[in-house]
Amino acid sequence: MNRNSVSSNSLEAESLTKRYGSGHTEVVAVGNVSLNVAKGEIVALLGPSGAGKSTLLTLLGLIRPPDTGRIVIDGKIVFENNRAKVNVRRFRREKLGFVFQKANLIPFLTAFENVRLAMDINDQPAKVSRKRSKELLEYLGVAERAQHLPCKLSGGEQQRVAVARALANSPSLILADEPTAALDSVRGRQVMELFRKVAHEQHAGIIVVTHDHRALDVFDRTIEMEDGKLKR
Amino acid sequence: MNLARRDIQHNIGRFVLTTVGLGLLLMVTMGMGGIYRGLVQEATSLVDKMDADFWVVQKNTRGPFAEISRVPVNLEDRVLTVPGVMTSNAFVSHTIQREHRGKPLRITVQGLAWPQDKGSWLPLVSGRSLAQAHYEMIADESLKLHLGEKIKFGKDVYTVVGLTRAMTSPAGDGMAFFTLQDSQAIQFDIPAEAVRLERSARYARAQKMDVGRTSPQTIKRALGSSSQIPALAMPSVSAVVVKVKPGFNPDYVQSVISKWPDVSVYSSQTQRQFLVGGIVARSRRQLGLFRILLIIVSAIIMSLILYTLTIDKLHDIAMLKLIGARNSVILNLIMQQALLLGVLGYAVAYIIGQWVFPLFPRRVVLVPIDLWVLGLIVVAVSIISSMLGIYKALTIEPNEVLA
Numbered sequence: 001m002n003r004n005s006v007s008s009n010s011l012e013a014e015s016l017t018k019r020y021g022s023g024h025t026e027v028v029a030v031g032n033v034s035l036n037v038a039k040g041e042i043v044a045l046l047g048p049s050g051a052g053k054s055t056l057l058t059l060l061g062l063i064r065p066p067d068t069g070r071i072v073i074d075g076k077i078v079f080e081n082n083r084a085k086v087n088v089r090r091f092r093r094e095k096l097g098f099v100f101q102k103a104n105l106i107p108f109l110t111a112f113e114n115v116r117l118a119m120d121i122n123d124q125p126a127k128v129s130r131k132r133s134k135e136l137l138e139y140l141g142v143a144e145r146a147q148h149l150p151c152k153l154s155g156g157e158q159q160r161v162a163v164a165r166a167l168a169n170s171p172s173l174i175l176a177d178e179p180t181a182a183l184d185s186v187r188g189r190q191v192m193e194l195f196r197k198v199a200h201e202q203h204a205g206i207i208v209v210t211h212d213h214r215a216l217d218v219f220d221r222t223i224e225m226e227d228g229k230l231k232r
Numbered sequence: 233m234n235l236a237r238r239d240i241q242h243n244i245g246r247f248v249l250t251t252v253g254l255g256l257l258l259m260v261t262m263g264m265g266g267i268y269r270g271l272v273q274e275a276t277s278l279v280d281k282m283d284a285d286f287w288v289v290q291k292n293t294r295g296p297f298a299e300i301s302r303v304p305v306n307l308e309d310r311v312l313t314v315p316g317v318m319t320s321n322a323f324v325s326h327t328i329q330r331e332h333r334g335k336p337l338r339i340t341v342q343g344l345a346w347p348q349d350k351g352s353w354l355p356l357v358s359g360r361s362l363a364q365a366h367y368e369m370i371a372d373e374s375l376k377l378h379l380g381e382k383i384k385f386g387k388d389v390y391t392v393v394g395l396t397r398a399m400t401s402p403a404g405d406g407m408a409f410f411t412l413q414d415s416q417a418i419q420f421d422i423p424a425e426a427v428r429l430e431r432s433a434r435y436a437r438a439q440k441m442d443v444g445r446t447s448p449q450t451i452k453r454a455l456g457s458s459s460q461i462p463a464l465a466m467p468s469v470s471a472v473v474v475k476v477k478p479g480f481n482p483d484y485v486q487s488v489i490s491k492w493p494d495v496s497v498y499s500s501q502t503q504r505q506f507l508v509g510g511i512v513a514r515s516r517r518q519l520g521l522f523r524i525l526l527i528i529v530s531a532i533i534m535s536l537i538l539y540t541l542t543i544d545k546l547h548d549i550a551m552l553k554l555i556g557a558r559n560s561v562i563l564n565l566i567m568q569q570a571l572l573l574g575v576l577g578y579a580v581a582y583i584i585g586q587w588v589f590p591l592f593p594r595r596v597v598l599v600p601i602d603l604w605v606l607g608l609i610v611v612a613v614s615i616i617s618s619m620l621g622i623y624k625a626l627t628i629e630p631n632e633v634l635a
C-alpha cells in the first residue's frame with residue numbers, strides 16, 4: 001500500500017466491523033462496511049432505527065475503535081490492524097467535524113466562545129480564531145446571537161452554532177448524526193443546504209445521517225444501511 | 233478564554249456559597265491554630281514580660297504557676313546577699329473570682345514588690361503605674377474595668393489607676409497588679425468573726441500550755457493582732473524573682489542559690505517550659521487533634537465539592553474530548569477551579585477571622601508560620617481532592633456525549 005498517495009477521497013473505509021456485547025447478547029452493529037466519500041461530496045446515510053448508522057459514524061470519527069477494518073482520511077491511514085495510527089484526539093480536532101442531533105454546546109460559553117474554543121484547542125492564534133468565529137457565525141446567520149449563552153438560543157440557533165463549531169478548523173471530513181431532527185423542516189433544509197455549500201466550497205467530505213426524505217435532493221449521493229450492512 | 237473562569241461566572245452563586253462555606257471551615261481550622269498559639273502566649277506572657285533571670289521557689293516544686301509554691305517573704309533579702317544579684321522581688325499570684333456588676337469577675341491578683349517595683353515594666357495602655365503603697369491597682373483590659381473604677385476586695389476599696397494589654401494568667405484570666413501587701417491582704421482576707429474565733433482558740437491553747445502559765449504576758453499578746461506575735465510565721469509568698477547585675481555570670485548566681493536546701497531555682501527559660509509542657513501540653517494536643525480532624529473534614533468536603541463540580545460538567549468534558557481537546561485542557565479546567573476554591577476559601581477564612589477572632593473570649597494569635605503552613609496544606613488539599621474528579625474526567629469516553 002502506498003501511504004503517501006494523494007487521494008482524491010476524503011474518506012476511504014474498508015471492511016469495518018463493530019460488535020457490541022458478547023455471546024448471546026452479541027450485536028453486530030456494523031458488519032463489514034466499506035465506504036468511500038470523495039472530497040467535496042455530501043452523502044446521506046439512511047436506514048431504519050438500529051441499522052448501525054450512529055455506530056458507523058463513531059467508527060469513522062475515531063470515537064470508537066472498530067473491531068476490524070481500515071480507515072483512511074484525507075489520504076492518511078488513521079486506523080489499521082486494530083490500532084489507531086494517529087493521535088486520535090489531535091486528528092479529531094484538526095481534521096474532523098462533528099454535529100449531532102443535540103447541539104451539545106458548552107453551556108457556560110457564549111455562542112461565539114463555543115466556536116472559538118474549537119480553534120483554541122487546536123492552537124490557533126487568538127486573532128485568527130476570533131476573526132473566523134465571527135465569520136462563521138455570520139455565515140450561519142447567528143451573528144447577532146454571538147454573545148448569548150446556549151440556553152438563551154433556540155434549538156435551531158444552537159444547531160447552527162454547533163455547525164459553525166464543526167466547521168471551525170476547516171475539517172476534511174464532517175460527520176453529522178441526524179443534525180436536523182430537532183429542527184422544523186424549513187430550518188432543517190437550510191442546515192442541509194449549508195452542508196452542501198460547505199462540501200462544495202470547502203471541499204470537505206460530509207456524511208449526514210438523516211430520516212428526512214424530503215431533503216434528499218440536497219445530497220450528491222445517498223447510501224442506505226440495514227442490519228449493520230450497506231444496501232447495494 | 234479561560235474555561236475554569238467562564239464556568240465559575242456561569243455558576244457564580246453556587247461558587248460564592250461554596251467558597252464562603254469552605255472559608256468558614258478553614259477559618260475554624262485557622263482559629264484552632266490561633267487558639268493554641270494564644271494559649272501559649274497567655275501562659276507565658278507574664279514570665280516573658282517580667283524578664284527575670286531566675287525564679288526561686290519552694291524546694292522541689294515547679295511553682296509558682298504549674299503548682300503551688302510557698303516561700304517566706306524574707307527569702308527576698310537572703311537572695312539579695314548573693315554576689316551579682318541586682319534585684320530580688322517577692323512574687324505573689326493567686327486567682328480570685330468575685331461578683332462585679334452582677335457578673336462573675338475572675339482576676340489573677342499579682343503582687344508587686346513595692347516600693348522597688350511600681351509596675352513600670354507593665355505594658356500600660358492608659359493610666360499610670362502604682363503611686364502609693366495601698367489601695368491602687370493596675371488592671372488588664374480584658375477584665376473590662378475602666379480607669380478610676382473602684383472595687384472592694386476584702387475589707388478595702390481599690391482604685392484602678394492603670395490598664396495593661398495582654399496580661400493574662402496561664403489560665404487566661406486577666407491580671408490585676410497590687411502592691412505585695414495589698415495582694416496578701418486580698419488573699420488572706422479573714423472575716424472579723426474568724427479572727428475573733430482564732431484569737432480565742434489561741435488563748436485557750438496557750439492557757440493549757442506551760443508557756444501560758446509561766447508568762448501571762450504571752451497570753452495577753454495572743455489576744456492581739458497576729459502580726460504582732462513574733463513567734464508566728466510571716467505570711468508567705470509564692471516565689472522570689474531574681475535579676476542579675478549586668479556583667480555578672482548568671483550561672484554562678486544560680487549555682488549558689490541551688491545549693492540552699494529549702495528552695496529550688498529555675499531560669500525563665502525553664503519556667504516557660506514548665507508552663508508550655510505542663511499546663512498547655514494537653515490543650516495543645518487536643519487542639520492539634522481537632523485541627524487535623526478539621527483539615528481531614530475540609531479535604532473530604534472539598535473533594536466532594538470538586539467531584540460534584542466535575543460530575544456536573546462530565547457531559548461537557550466528554551464533548552471537549554470528542555472535539556479533540558487535550559487532557560491538559562480538561563485538567564486545567566478542574567485544577568484551576570480547585571485551586572481557586574482553595575485560595576479564595578483561605579482568603580475568606582483570613583478576612584472573616586480578622587473580624588471574628590478578637591471577639592473570642594480567649595486570645596487567638598495568628599502567627600505567620602502557621603498561616604503559611606495552613607496555606608500550603610490548603611493548596612495541597614485542593615490538588616489532592618481534585619484527583620477524584622480528574623480521574624473521573626480523564627476516564628470518561630467521548631462517546632458518552634451520544635448517550
Ligand SMILES: Nc1ncnc2c1ncn2[C@@H]1O[C@H](COP(=O)(O)OP(=O)(O)OP(=O)(O)O)[C@@H](O)[C@H]1O
Nearest residue numbers: 020021027029047048049050051052053054055056
Ligand atoms: N453502547 C452500545 N452497547 C450495546 N449495543 C449498542 C450500543 N450502541 C448501539 N448498540 C446497538 O447497536 C445497534 C446499532 O445501533 P445504532 O445506534 O448505531 O443504530 P442507528 O442506526 O443509529 O439507530 P437510530 O436511527 O435509532 O439512531 C443497535 O441494535 C443498538 O441496539
Ligand SMILES: [Mg+2]
Nearest residue numbers: 053054055177
Ligand atoms: Mg443513531
